[in-house]
Amino acid sequence: MQLSGKNILGNIESAEGKTTFYANNPATGEALEVAFIEATQAEVDKAVVLAEAAFELYRQKSGVERAEFLDTIAEELAQLESTLVARCTLETGLPEGRLKGELGRTTGQLRLFANLLREGSWVDARIDRANPDRTPVPKPDTRQMQIALGPVGVFGASNFPLAFSVAGGDTASALAAGCPVVVKAHPAHPGTSELVGKAIAKAAEDCNMPNGVFSLVQGAAIAVGQAIVRHPLIKAIGFTGSFRGGKALFDEAARRDEPIPVYAEMGSSNPVFMLPGVIAQNSETLATGLAGSVQLGVGQFCTNPGITIIQNSEHANKFEKELEKQITASESATMLTEAIQNNFASGLESLKSKNKVTSVGKGNQSEGGAQGIAEVLSTTASDFIADKEMEEEVFGPTTLLVKSNNKDEMLQIARNLNGHLTATVHGTPKDLEDYADLLKLLERKVGRLLINAFPTGVEVCHSMVHGGPFPATSDARMTSVGTAAITRFTRPICYQGFPDSLLPEALKEANPLNILRLEDGTYVMPK
Amino acid sequence: MQLSGKNILGNIESAEGKTTFYANNPATGEALEVAFIEATQAEVDKAVVLAEAAFELYRQKSGVERAEFLDTIAEELAQLESTLVARCTLETGLPEGRLKGELGRTTGQLRLFANLLREGSWVDARIDRANPDRTPVPKPDTRQMQIALGPVGVFGASNFPLAFSVAGGDTASALAAGCPVVVKAHPAHPGTSELVGKAIAKAAEDCNMPNGVFSLVQGAAIAVGQAIVRHPLIKAIGFTGSFRGGKALFDEAARRDEPIPVYAEMGSSNPVFMLPGVIAQNSETLATGLAGSVQLGVGQFCTNPGITIIQNSEHANKFEKELEKQITASESATMLTEAIQNNFASGLESLKSKNKVTSVGKGNQSEGGAQGIAEVLSTTASDFIADKEMEEEVFGPTTLLVKSNNKDEMLQIARNLNGHLTATVHGTPKDLEDYADLLKLLERKVGRLLINAFPTGVEVCHSMVHGGPFPATSDARMTSVGTAAITRFTRPICYQGFPDSLLPEALKEANPLNILRLEDGTYVMPK
Structure with a gap:
């Protein structure tokens, strides 16, 4: 696959900027082909506006539809193995065996979230039925579930160029939650990022996902990342990297007119x-x-x-x-x-x-x-x-x-x-x-x-916590690895007095999705 | 019950300050007895240091022990009804009938959280068992649950002097989560606050809870509240009030060396x-x-x-x-x-x-x-x-x-x-x-x-969401009413490779608490 060095804005490639940069081969110190064109502020804006437009449609896709999208991304990446590993080795100095393993982890992670969506209970459905006879006031029918927050900005990490990067845990969990994603590629592996970005864009098209559900912007300057965090339509940020980088994003997000959550994993010395x-x-x-x-x-x-x-x-x-x-x-x-x-x-x-x-x-x-x-x-x-x-x-x-x-x-x-x-x-x-x-x-x-174990090696599973108190992360209440990561990009909503036909599937009386629910204070199992 | 006008720091009353203020009867404009003594910075510090010391013990109390504590608070408040309603009417102008109803809501809320703790599944236990034969690397045993964040600062609201104040939803959910609480009384109803504070302090003593699990500080000046938010041992804030007040707390918390979550409910016009x-x-x-x-x-x-x-x-x-x-x-x-x-x-x-x-x-x-x-x-x-x-x-x-x-x-x-x-x-x-x-x-x-309903009247139940996107609240991911409010004050932790005897009860292999758990990807029901 030929690299273009361009940004991927929904279903088009874009290169409006004048600033370019190259990836370097750390083993030789040489610059690698091709020149990558840094995204302009207008291109970042375009990516986010597309993401917002996509959100209206994407958040209404069923869990099964989103699962197919994630599985298709995994499939595309698996097919790309040799190309991806070849380029990634050049950009990162990491050996082929390690990168093959990391690709397996990346596709496995996408498939794990797909399975979570197919099972469906992650939305934490809670139903309290009406009691019109209660005194002094009747009890209303109230039903709660988790819904997607909106467009998410993801910052790829340098140290896991596949598993914590363009199609890594942040992107997988945000897409699973129902949020479009705008990824800022890590400038140390822009070619790997472009390859992965194209695979996601292709999967989106193959699965008839709305244009803008995924975009990738390139950039070595911090202005590109700042433009994402400052954009009023962005509703959450995922980041893995240094304390300095993560804390800067956190501060930027807290200063917005509308502050947004930042999930920054900022390093640790793991005693x-x-x-x-x-x-x-x-x-x-x-x-x-x-x-x-x-x-x-x-x-x-x-x-x-x-x-x-x-x-x-x-x-x-x-x-x-x-x-x-x-x-x-x-x-x-x-x-x-x-x-x-x-x-x-x-x-x-x-x-x-x-x-x-x-x-x-x-x-x-x-x-x-x-x-x-x-x-x-x-x-x-x-x-x-x-x-x-x-x-x-x-x-x-x-x-x-x-x-x-x-x-x-x-x-x-x-x-x-x-x-x-x-x-x-x-x-x-x-x-x-x-x-x-x-x-x-x-x-x-x-x-x-x-x-009696060693901390390296983070199992991707339901019970993993890759997180921890500040300054290890900016939000100890969440994990960036494992299925629990999905709730970083959701919030609860309560529907009161809704006729059954207007309720989301997860909350309809007949439980058509066959998920675990808390009904009138009692857990009711899927059949 | 005689009012002292003093602060309640764990199991002692304290009045080191020189500044006093009075509650006013809004119906007459008259100042009400007694003079309340504003907490000094040293008294706030003492309350928080006590809370931190209490945390080590309190977080290790079983759910059943914490449930008894919450039930005892409810019992104390119910017994205090006539005294409480009499004082509260004077301080707020709210009629007796409304306040009796609100007291019922407040005790009901405490008992609902007590029941949640007795049932126990709220900790979201997740177990992924080891597979030593997996290749290329063995799969470790990992187990996740929610644990308490640490001492919490709560700011009482003026408009619900019982249900959103000293023993209101924030305090109830934080104590349920395992977090000691330092409450800043609302200066519009300091007498009501003192009465409720004493009831909580008595319940803590009757239930052998550690000294400092609850403190109440009085103050009309914003410095008292700032001292709580700025204290490095405080790990989260609950607030209900104006946008200006809530946003100021949010900004203060974001500026700390260690930023902490602020759950501020800041108003809404409910279209x-x-x-x-x-x-x-x-x-x-x-x-x-x-x-x-x-x-x-x-x-x-x-x-x-x-x-x-x-x-x-x-x-x-x-x-x-x-x-x-x-x-x-x-x-x-x-x-x-x-x-x-x-x-x-x-x-x-x-x-x-x-x-x-x-x-x-x-x-x-x-x-x-x-x-x-x-x-x-x-x-x-x-x-x-x-x-x-x-x-x-x-x-x-x-x-x-x-x-x-x-x-x-x-x-x-x-x-x-x-x-x-x-x-x-x-x-x-x-x-x-x-x-x-x-x-x-x-x-x-x-x-x-x-x-087809009216928004006034917020049912206290499992499925309620009293929250919403900014600027209604500072954190749309949470609710301040209903049982889901408990997770505002917790975070997940993962135990890897723990021998069964060292695991918390919620995660032990035999499921001694008999709670719902996600075991190897499958929900396993309580018996």
């Missing part, structure tokens, strides 16, 4: 607590597991374990030695962009310059550009507690080993933590009993709490 | 569309119904029908005549405060000064202070469409009759509407068929859409 008993038993396995988790995707996972807290002991020393061995034997790999590699290197330098922080071990530099070399640092619990900066995410293959003297220091670290996406505790059954208070403290800090 | 067919059939009944709804509680309901849209016809003239008759025959009544009465009068004057607006009829002035005299105004659809100010709420017993020439003008009015709490359509079956597009337009503008 891992290794308890004394399990370190005594499994120091080698744990070190191997941690080293693997730290280096997964060259450390460019939102759930990378950036802080590891241990307690000083002979076994902890063995654990550290093993970790050092694994890391010093590791080979570097290409990071997503030169800028990310630079930030990673300077983040490490800034930590090491603290002189309370030392290097435990560093991997080997391979050939090629933008090499992320794994490195483990260490510090003491008291130094960590005294310096809040050490908690900040360093995006890349690293973890900061924090050595505590006792349980109290571990608890104090947990108590002082900011919000994170995840926290993890490794422990024997006895450890976990002895540290029940640690688990309780961590529960307040994160969206996902793991025992 | 009512009377379609041609039903006006031809029932002009008198509709006029009587509307006149009653307009005057309910001296027009001081959030859901007061402030705009009524009709189509010119002979029958519409009859409707208007009947409305005029009803209104001109009406007797005024005491409004909540002199300030509210002044705002009402100046709101009407400002509309009438437009010279595109005329008075249809005005009621009679009775004896006593702060009299709200009902008045109906009218204008044309084209004038209404041309002047967005006419859509703004005038809080009091009034409605603006908007006369349109045809269906198109009605649709244009609907299309141009801001967000409101409710919209209503009166119509015959044929009308409703002919105006299906009107219903679809209104669906996007409101939280509750009514057919």
Whole structure:
């Protein structure tokens, strides 16, 4: 498939702007064909106006129709595998195997939402029937369900160029909810974005979806993104990226005449607590597991374990030695962009310059550009507690080993933590009993709490929470991964006194969609 | 019961401040005993710090324990009926019958949340079990449920001194969710607030709830409320009142280092569309119904029908005549405060000064202070469409009759509407068929859409939505009335790889709480 470098505004390609930019191959530093034409303010406006027009029709499509659309997108993407992976490897430096896996995750995610729509109960239907005889006033018939918010702006992430990008979780859940989507492509992988965008546009046409249900705008300048967030017809924003980027969008949205929700996933250092008993038993396995988790995707996972807290002991020393061995034997790999590699290197330098922080071990530099070399640092619990900066995410293959003297220091670290996406505790059954208070403290800090696992790898399922208290996200009440993500783009409405024929299918008396409903306070199951 | 005028900080009364204020009897203009002592910044801080300490214990109370607490509050309030109603009548000018009804609504609301907790399924438990044999990577065990956000600040409303105040819907839903509450009493009814606050504090003690689960601070100055919103340990805000007040809290919360959710219900003019067919059939009944709804509680309901849209016809003239008759025959009544009465009068004057607006009829002035005299105004659809100010709420017993020439003008009015709490359509079956597009337009503008009813009267039930798009509220995704209000104060958490013994009861394998759960994608009913 030939790239055009143009924006996709509903069913047309558009290139009115004069500013162009190129994708770079991080492995070589070379610019890649073609020139991408940055969207103008008028083009962003056109995309949003089309989305608003599409919304009136799209929100009235049945769940089954929307499910077919999502399945068709998945099908289009699956067919595009080789083209997509080839271009994406060039733009991101990520290996083919990883990208094939990520494509599978992306199509699986779309199909999961399609199945959610076919099942239909996600709308949370609630029915309270009338009682005309109630005194002193008759009881009305009231019925509630979730409906779509309106056009949604989505900002693709750099680190998952498929699963958190143009057809990623934000787009899939917004389209599932009934919201048209205007995606701002991440400038690090504009070609991948165009390929995916065209696949979605084709699926929309094949499924007779209204023109404007999906648009893609390109841009390296922040003005393009700002135009989306400021547009009065945009009703919600999905974003995955840095704290700075996410917080700027949040502030922009709060300043609008009509403030709108912003779901920004803004990074996390995902603390891992290794308890004394399990370190005594499994120091080698744990070190191997941690080293693997730290280096997964060259450390460019939102759930990378950036802080590891241990307690000083002979076994902890063995654990550290093993970790050092694994890391010093590791080979570097290409990071997503030169800028990310630079930030990673300077983040490490800034930590090491603290002189309370030392290097435990560093991997080997391979050939090629933008090499992320794994490195483990260490510090003491008291130094960590005294310096809040050490908690900040360093995006890349690293973890900061924090050595505590006792349980109290571990608890104090947990108590002082900011919000994170995840926290993890490794422990024997006895450890976990002895540290029940640690688990309780961590529960307040994160969206996902793991025992005896590693946080990298976010299962796409009904029960996942990829979210957590600020500053990990801008809205702890939601998740950006898993089926619960759909309610980010909906709101409840109550219909009072409606004749059955005017009610939406989900709320009609005969339950034609055969969904779970709360009827007069009792759950009534689908048949 | 003697009033102390003091703040209630957990289990002690406190009056460290120097500033005092009095409640006024709006019917006489006289100050009422006693002097209330405004909370200092230190007292607000103390209340919040106590709430945070209480949170650790309170959030771990079982649903049944929290249900007992809510039921005990309801019991305490019911026993206090005569004292409460006597004081509240003095402070608000509302008649005894109305306040007894409102107290019933308040205790009923507490008991409804207690029942929700006993049933238990509201936590939205989701379980996806492990599959260690899955390739390429094993599937982990993940389990999700809703948990409490943390200490909540609640701002009592003036217009429902019981049901939307100290023990109102915000407090009931936050306590139900597992969040301690710090209430800022509305300065128009501080005595009522103190009585209710003491009842809650007694219930907390009787139920062995942790000290600080509830506090009440008094204050007429905005600094007291600001101190609550700005406090870093406060994690969410509930508010019912004016747009200016609610938007100021929203902005304050968005500016915090850690932004927090603000649920502000900020007013609405609740447009009512009377379609041609039903006006031809029932002009008198509709006029009587509307006149009653307009005057309910001296027009001081959030859901007061402030705009009524009709189509010119002979029958519409009859409707208007009947409305005029009803209104001109009406007797005024005491409004909540002199300030509210002044705002009402100046709101009407400002509309009438437009010279595109005329008075249809005005009621009679009775004896006593702060009299709200009902008045109906009218204008044309084209004038209404041309002047967005006419859509703004005038809080009091009034409605603006908007006369349109045809269906198109009605649709244009609907299309141009801001967000409101409710919209209503009166119509015959044929009308409703002919105006299906009107219903679809209104669906996007409101939280509750009514057919052939009046919007005043908000049923407390599972399916109610008392909310709606901005500027009606600051968060259209939520309701402040009904059981769905509980999730305003919770967030999801995912437990991964937890041994059964460490899981919360709601997620344990054996389902000991016997609640509805989504297990491996299938709903499993309570037994």
